[in-house]
Amino acid sequence: MKGLLKLAIVTGLGAVAIRGWRDWMGTAQPLDDRGPVGSSGIIRDAGPQEGVAAKDWDKIDEQSDESFPASDPPGNY
Numbered sequence: 001m002k003g004l005l006k007l008a009i010v011t012g013l014g015a016v017a018i019r020g021w022r023d024w025m026g027t028a029q030p031l032d033d034r035g036p037v038g039s040s041g042i043i044r045d046a047g048p049q050e051g052v053a054a055k056d057w058d059k060i061d062e063q064s065d066e067s068f069p070a071s072d073p074p075g076n077y
Helices: 002-025 059-066
Strands: none
Touching: none
């Protein structure tokens, strides 16, 4: 029983040491950008994004953005 207790203590100390080392190195958790389970990735909101002024967003941009997953371009071309 004493051997099992010693093994548990050493295992716990090792886990704490590894977690502390990963936190110190900055590799605790890799960035997960896949989105929720079952999705094809992170989904952004429709409309102009950062770096694009709303005044520069025209009708063609809006139609193209709304039909994004489809393979067909907007019908007004």
